[in-house]
Amino acid sequence: MIYMDNAATSWPKPPEVLRAMTEVLERAGGNPGRSGHRLSIEAARVIYDVREEVAQFFHAADPLRVVFTANVTHALNTALLGFLDSGDHVVVSSMEHNAVMRPLRYLEQQGVFLSIVPCAPDGSISLQDVAEAMTVKTRLVVIVHASNVIGTILPVAEIAAIAHSAGALILVDAAQTAGAIPIDVQAMGIDLLAFTGHKALQGPPGIGGLVIGAGVDVARLHPLMRGGTGSQSELEVQPEYMPDKYESGTPNIVGIAGLGAGIRWLKHRGVDAIRDHEKMLTNALIDGLSVIPGVKLYGIGDSGRSMPVVSIAVSGKRVSEVGQRLDDEFDILCRVGLHCAPSAHKTIGTFPEGTVRFAPGALTTLDEVQQTIKAVERITRS
């Protein structure tokens, strides 16, 4: 079986991740911060250590401003619903995932104003267009770090500078990039970084997070949920302290331990080395697929400016048929359709049909990429 769907979730996971997840239940199975006995304290230590790992990994100054969430969608919702009020203006790209667009469309009904900056069909954005979309009412710029449809990386640091010069903050959806390319929230000026653990960070599904920068006044960022935190139990109002304000309920310690092991695995392998490997695979995919008659490639066509996400259409064939034949006849798993990103597909001109998306990962081999190219070639001929 050839797994070409790492943009949806990375697979297989490093064995270290699986081990960390079973080990934490055996060794630190208490409820962190609730009970005060040794299993509870050990659970809290595991969580704090991963909080620190995440902060270091993204160059965040304060580990207590790393908030764990269930996934990147949860992190994005926390930021969007918690920060924006009626009358606020938001600038967003046209390449966003529904994890951003659906909460924003909901907020629009509550009186938030939206400006969507159109991107080029290759997914790139004009900084001038971003600057021109800013108004005195703009409180937030929301930007996907890299498209989940065609992989195009957006210039987050430059967009952050535009946002800040207009007095706004920036929220970055790093679903495709966290763990795959270096992210330095301080150097890049990222105020709010939403990430998921189960993609390039190599962790399990069910864990993600929001990294909150020093420039964010948490008094103005309301929590999505309220409840037990193990702290200030005498009070029936939500504590304001970090990170408890945003972490009500028993945390996903198994997922957190897996995420920590994923980050340590990445650091051991080297993010740059994995990036080089994935660029090599992406180049091979682009080169191999682009010469097949009847195959149309989307995206920027440059592995240095995109993530390992390659989208194609096959002339005369439905994307669903291509996907099913790859699975049934060639044992190749990819994702077809709209990838939860209708706005991105409208931008690249593939709405409503969608594309066939190949996403190699850290553990994909060149041979697997070559077999994938051959399979597509055979499907186009019959």
Next chain:
Amino acid sequence: MSQYGVILFFTTSSAIQSEKMLLKESFAVKLIPVPRELSSDCGIALRFDWDDMERVTLVLVEAKVETDSVHRLP
């Protein structure tokens, strides 16, 4: 009075953070359930040798760790 003091925190994360920092500086500290006579909280507190009181609090102040209060155990 006992030889121990105890520091209370607003969050479990701060307690763990403090333990990690102080163990690194070789202080003899231990996380314990918050003594009921000090707080109704259900979390954990950090016990330390009262002789180290000034040096322990200095480490936490310099690291800008948020603490609730410091007590000597009876």
